[in-house]
Amino acid sequence: xxxxxxxxxxxxxxxLVYFGDLARTPYGSKSPETIQKYSRQNIEFLLGKGAKLIVxxxxxxxxxxxxxxxxxxxxxIFDVIGPAVAKVGQIVGAASAKATRIGVIGTRATIKSxxxxxxxxxxxxxxxxYSTACPLLVPLxxxxxxxxxxxxxxxxxxxxxxxxxxxxxxxxxxTHYPLLKELIQPRIGKQVKIIDSSLEVAxxxxxxxxxxxxxxxxxxxxxSSEFYVSDITEAAVATARKIFGRPIDLVKV
Amino acid sequence: xxxxxxxxxxxxxxxLVYFGDLARTPYGSKSPETIQKYSRQNIEFLLGKGAKLIVxxxxxxxxxxxxxxxxxxxxxIFDVIGPAVAKVGQIVGAASAKATRIGVIGTRATIKSxxxxxxxxxxxxxxxxYSTACPLLVPLxxxxxxxxxxxxxxxxxxxxxxxxxxxxxxxxxxTHYPLLKELIQPRIGKQVKIIDSSLEVAxxxxxxxxxxxxxxxxxxxxxSSEFYVSDITEAAVATARKIFGRPIDLVKV
Numbered sequence: 328x329x330x331x332x333x334x335x336x337x338x339x340x341x342x343l344v345y346f347g348d349l350a351r352t353p354y355g356s357k358s359p360e361t362i363q364k365y366s367r368q369n370i371e372f373l374l375g376k377g378a379k380l381i382v383x384x385x386x387x388x389x390x391x392x393x394x395x396x397x398x399x400x401x402x403x404i405f406d407v408i409g410p411a412v413a414k415v416g417q418i419v420g421a422a423s424a425k426a427t428r429i430g431v432i433g434t435r436a437t438i439k440s441x442x443x444x445x446x447x448x449x450x451x452x453x454x455x456x457y458s459t460a461c462p463l464l465v466p467l468x469x470x471x472x473x474x475x476x477x478x479x480x481x482x483x484x485x486x487x488x489x490x491x492x493x494x495x496x497x498x499x500x501x502t503h504y505p506l507l508k509e510l511i512q513p514r515i516g517k518q519v520k521i522i523d524s525s526l527e528v529a530x531x532x533x534x535x536x537x538x539x540x541x542x543x544x545x546x547x548x549x550x551s552s553e554f555y556v557s558d559i560t561e562a563a564v565a566t567a568r569k570i571f572g573r574p575i576d577l578v579k580v
Numbered sequence: 581x582x583x584x585x586x587x588x589x590x591x592x593x594x595x596l597v598y599f600g601d602l603a604r605t606p607y608g609s610k611s612p613e614t615i616q617k618y619s620r621q622n623i624e625f626l627l628g629k630g631a632k633l634i635v636x637x638x639x640x641x642x643x644x645x646x647x648x649x650x651x652x653x654x655x656x657i658f659d660v661i662g663p664a665v666a667k668v669g670q671i672v673g674a675a676s677a678k679a680t681r682i683g684v685i686g687t688r689a690t691i692k693s694x695x696x697x698x699x700x701x702x703x704x705x706x707x708x709x710y711s712t713a714c715p716l717l718v719p720l721x722x723x724x725x726x727x728x729x730x731x732x733x734x735x736x737x738x739x740x741x742x743x744x745x746x747x748x749x750x751x752x753x754x755t756h757y758p759l760l761k762e763l764i765q766p767r768i769g770k771q772v773k774i775i776d777s778s779l780e781v782a783x784x785x786x787x788x789x790x791x792x793x794x795x796x797x798x799x800x801x802x803x804s805s806e807f808y809v810s811d812i813t814e815a816a817v818a819t820a821r822k823i824f825g826r827p828i829d830l831v832k833v
């Protein structure tokens with residue numbers, strides 16, 4: 328939902344079709360095979376709703392399934408990882424002649440896939456990449472524990488190994504983490520540049536659409552947003568309202 | 581898995597068929613409709629493997645789906661709630677002429693269903709039941725954070741409202757919580773009786789089988805255990821080994 332909201336802001340007037348797999352989330356602790364299967368089903372659903380371009384708006388799915396999905400589907404598939412890595416290169420790589428130190432935090436599936444490390448190294452072969460899985464942050468965010476003492480302590484524990492390595496930039500490699508950015512910044516260090524994978528994919532999508540006016544025509548049909556989910560709970564309705572700043576009509580499919 | 585282990589101990593020589601829906605867990609934050617759908621599919625799978633009696637070994641599923649499933653299937657369906665409530669009656673209700681105060685902790689789905697409160701009141705109409713959802717305990721247990729300071733602080737926060745009410749007994753209404761029992765006891769109070777829903781269902785099942793020798797004959801065929809899961813991860817294999825005290829061959833279906 329944080330990504331869908333960023334895309335609505337960055338690409339106004341488009342027809343956005345959102346699907347949230349709430350009946351099977353979280354994905355972050357599941358196996359690559361299961362995440363690939365779910366991603367395939369989710370993309371087929373969105374294509375059935377007329378989507379012309381897919382955004383894999385979950386780092387866990389992007390980590391283990393996006394490349395596979397690009398081989399299976401013809402439509403352009405965006406994910407949250409490429410744009411975040413490009414941003415890393417832009418803000419720390421180009422400016423620095425010396426080897427840079429980059430931190431990455433994410434779910435177990437994302438960190439275990441090694442994809443951020445691999446993609447950062449493709450762009451900056453001399454960078455040192457330090458990654459840490461932070462599996463408790465998603466449940467803490469979903470509980471709304473955004474200013475609780477325990478959340479701060481857990482963050483300090485997770486960030487400590489990256490702080491010791493004096494990372495210059497930190498990638499928030501999970502779409503839940505931007506909600507913790509205010510707590511993360513002072514704990515990792517004021518000077519550390521934080522890269523938000525949710526925001527970067529929206530920026531990247533806007534630029535892509537500007538470069539492809541032919542898609543532009545097609546995609547502009549409609550200009551509204553539709554929100555589908557595989558399960559509805561009160562918590563999901565409340566979260567949607569909070570993230571989008573308006574009541575969202577979640578349709579269960 | 582804690583329930584399956586307790587059943588293996590309580591009912592040796594039986595053929596136990598376990599199914600863990602790891603591809604779709606956790607259930608505790610999902611809607612009743614989704615949990616019912618998954619429970620139905622899981623029971624059909626177990627019946628297909630020859631099960632003659634079903635144990636719903638998850639409080640969230642038991643809370644919102646067990647009664648429904650008893651209407652849909654002819655086989656005996658045990659769940660973790662009935663036996664835990666019977667134990668409450670046995671240890672605090674019968675002994676006490678005055679009104680008793682009972683605490684219940686569980687997932688959001690379990691607490692929201694109100695089933696513990698309803699069933700305790702059927703047995704002890706004068707009891708005061710205080711329930712609290714503790715949604716962060718499952719991820720903390722799954723991370724193995726069983727002795728971390730943050731876990732102790734979070735437990736204190738969750739248990740505080742029940743401690744203020746001076747509960748005489750506390751039901752661990754989630755099969756993950758027995759792993760936290762050592763931390764819960766000093767925080768709720770040494771004098772508070774803790775009821776473990778995982779253990780009670782195994783005891784209840786053993787007694788049922790003793791009362792039904794005709795089932796006994798049927799069920800004794802085989803005498804081994806089979807473990808099926810809908811997803812396999814390293815974490816699941818490690819947890820199974822730890823809970824059962826031996827390597828478990830998890831079969832993905």
